[in-house]
Amino acid sequence: MARIAYFDCLSGISGDMTLGALVDLGADIAAIEAAVRSMGLPELSMTAEIVKKCGFRAVHVKVGHPDEHAHRHLHHIHEMIDRATEVDETAKTLAKKIFQEVAVAEAKVHNSTLEKVHFHEVGAVDSIADIVGTAVAFGMLGIETVAASPVPTGTGFITIAHGRVSVPAPATADILRGVLIAPSDIEAELTTPTGAAILKATSQSFGPMPGMTIHSIGYGAGTRDLTGQANVLRVLLGDANQTSVIANVDADRAVVLETNIDDSTAQQIADCAERLMAAGALDAFQTPCTMKKGRAGILLTVIAAPSRVGMLEQIIFEHTSSIGIRRHSVDRHKLVRHAETIETKFGPIRGKVVTLPSGQLRLTIEDDDARALASINKTTTDDIRREATKAWMNRV
Template sequence: MARIAYFDCLSGISGDMTLGALVDLGADVSAIESAVRSMGLPELSMTSEIVKKCGFRAIQAHVNHPPEHAHRHLHHIHEMIDRATEVDTAAKDLAKKIFQEVAVAEAKVHNSTLEKVHFHEVGAIDSIADIVGTAVAFGLLGIETVAASPVPTGTGTITIAHGRVSIPAPATADILRGVPIAPSDIEAELTTPTGAAILKATSQSFGPVPGMTIDAIGYGAGTRDLEGQANVLRVLLGQTTDIASGPAGVEVDRAVVLESNIDDSTPEQLADCADRLFAAGALDVFQIPCTMKKGRAATMLSVIAPPSRVGTLEQIIFQHTSSIGIRRHQVDRHKLIRRSETIETKYGPVRGKVVELPGGGQRLTIEDDDARSLATDHQTTTAAIRYAATESWSRSNQ
């Protein structure tokens, strides 16, 4: 079983909502404060209080610091994270991953580069504290995997550093590419760039509550009050169930299968589409011959997709085939634990993949591209390369 957190984003998500929910789950706010202050922010303080939103109890997280007007670049924030003496390596890596999501989106929106783009709202001390504090809280709570509901963004307009923009703000919208969006007619910014980046960097799947045993529930409050619903983020913390965790020695994750029956695209179009799907992050793409209505020969295009890439991959299918409809369904995947190895042979190094078998033992699969390249260079067969690599690997594991 794995420690799982499920983010129920009925009213969206922001950095302070996330931090409040994690504190409500038991993350020590004083420990988070100490960790964030060790980034070179000795005057910063963090507090939490119990508030009510539409009659429901929640934790409001507060970050207090002297006023500032700094516009930071990504390398400035990395330097702050790196010098934090009370933030462990895992939390530093997660914080950088979250900031990377924001940086990529900001660079695209402003036609800049990761090195040159500067942060406005997300580069402020309170947002930095929310992101690094969230990463620290994940470690304090032992969270290993994350799932989330579809995300509402709200509607209307807001004013940011670059002027008035539609909701979702440009950076938020770009971060949420591939993430399921829940409809909402609430005229407010429900999901901020910080909240979107936290979800994009941590969530392995989006959808209904996964199979889990709930140990605790945390509620994080947003700053505004909404009419008709509580402006809170609910986080369920617990253990994945035995069904979700799979047999011993087998990893489990969730994916989305996209399928479309196509009878009027050429083989060249389908091959081109498959290449584009792989390049955009598809886990697998395959074509199955089938017969459609009126006895027409056709192809069922099937794509196994990470939940976060579904939107992008569907767009590619619609743009690069004649498909007019796509079926989608979520699946659990059971995967053998694997690792990459490089095996030294008399022909040269060969890359391989080693999988752990559930009943014990291991199995080696040689990378075909390496086998072909070495076979060509040494005027021999791929079978000889595979045999040499397998023999060398077996000797080293005796």
């Protein structure tokens, strides 16, 4: 069975909260300190102490180091990681992946490049220690798979190196693109760029706790004292049920919108479906149904990302006769896929390549492209697909 860690982010996530929870789960703080010091930080110290937050016990990890005013670039961080004699290659790769998430976000926010972007808060020694220490702790605990709850960011304003900004901070918000966010009215920065990057780099899914057998639970404390809830991160460690983690399968959460319609024309519903897809719906389809009083009707179903729900409901109300929409959240499993353009004797054609749980690859040709090439070349779509599949298999 795969060793899985579930991050329960009730009060958000930061680097020190993560490391505290992992130490509480059994990661050796002395070994983590030695690993981080081997990066060329001989004066660094790391201590773990038990504290209470709103009456709950948790571990707080504190990083001590001399004052510094260095603004490091990504290559400086990589050099430090590469020279760490007490950090194994797996942990080095994970630490670089976490820093990469921060670098990409910072470059986008500041309209810079990965080579030129420099780290402020995340380039400080304590953040470096939190990230590399987390990577080392993952190896110590044998964590193979990570899942996480929806992530609250908090609200209000904070002051960073570039001045006063809204919560979530710009880099944090960019890192969390595609991550399920939990609502929160707490006026504080609950999730930091470091915490967001750790989750983005390690988590395979965001949502309810997956099927797992829990073996141990760790609590990592943040520095704030919140009103009404403990400022802690809970990490549950155990073995995943064999059916809960499937290789090459991504997981996310979507919203399903449904409405029964019996007094719109077929043309109106078709127009609405086109508008829904153009507005970002993941799918929109119609199912014949029998409504009350024996009337024939259509069940219009839309699958959407949570962020698109309001816009899509407005389209349904404006372009059909619907007077009510049902909505519910669903968990989705999706095969890992990527887009490819395949060169054929008929011309280029787009396709999707999916990876099956077994690791085998499967190609699906874009139908619009197949029809367009068939028309131009005066042949059939079957010929186009066969030629594209042959060309693709010769490349694999």
